[in-house]
Amino acid sequence: MAQTVLHTADTRGAADHGWLKSFHSFSFAGYYNPDRVHFGALRVLNDDFVTGGMGFGEHPHDNMEIISIPLEGELQHKDSLGNTATIKSGEIQVMSAGTGVYHSEYNPDAAHPAKFLQIWVFPNKRNVTPRYDQITIDATTRNEFVQVLSPNADDAGVWIYQVAWFNMARFDGNTTKTYQLHKEGNGVYIFVLKGSLKVDGKEVNTRDGFGIWDTDQFEVTAGTDAEFLLMEVPMKF
Missing domain, CATH: 2.60.120.10 (Jelly Rolls)
Known part of the structure; x- marks a missing residue:
């Protein structure tokens, strides 16, 4: 769970x-x-x-x-x-x-x-x-997770010395997407810039942070038009 x-x-x-x-x-x-x-x-x-x-x-x-x-x-x-x-x-x-x-x-x-x-x-x-x-970074795509950081120099976005992936997202209200984690043992910290979300069934609002781990995927639903950042990082390092 x-x-x-x-x-x-x-x-x-x-x-x-x-x-x-x-x-x-x-x-x-x-x-x-x-x-x-x-x-x-x-x-x-x-x-x-x-x-x-x-x-x-x-x-x-x-x-x-x-x-x-x-x-x-x-x-x-x-x-x-x-x-x-x-x-x-x-x-x-x-x-x-x-x-x-x-x-x-x-x-x-x-x-x-x-x-x-x-x-x-x-x-x-x-x-x-x-x-x-x-x-x-891509500021126009809506209703998708847009990768802006990864561990790989030849992948989308900037890269860092860590098995981490960052995604920016701009969702219209009532949009639901499933986020699939890249690596076992990672977790995701979501920071909401604007609007409201439900993540794994829990409500997250503007400037709230929400962490989720011990899972390989989870659902994100925008309750309103929303902008947010997902930061996937190793939980043990």
Whole structure:
């Protein structure tokens, strides 16, 4: 029988730094919940709002797969690998921090906030050479799971050092689809960006997170028009 966990939006950790408002689905910085440290290899899921003209100064990471998905506005990225890029809604960015990388993320639009998801996944290989990539993702397909991340460099989306798959989905109300897990021992954490879903018969609403594991497939039904992210990761790693 499938195991599940529901993290409602109002139970997330929250931080307000003035220029940054952040909601943490898992323990992060000043928020610590021993029952919500990670979901399998998924370590961080932050829902961030960055004021116009502000951003994250240069800071280091190592041995972590870091994925950024802009939801509104744009961020200017710079890193110690020599990359300078702007990422915006409809794109996905990945960094394999490996042996170590410094980076900064800045909202260049003084008039509008940038909203994005910051996601960290534990890697299955340590001390790799750091790497950076970003791609445009399919924002038009409806009522399907659209793969945006995998373990394979030649597959759809970006790739990371972990047997993980991410899918974005935009469902019309009353749409039902079955998600088939790629690998035994994986689980899926679903984060609802807009609307409401039923997952394995349980209701999940805007900005809720829902984890499901010990199953090889499950049904997702949109109660309203809905947008959501599915993150399939190993539960043991």
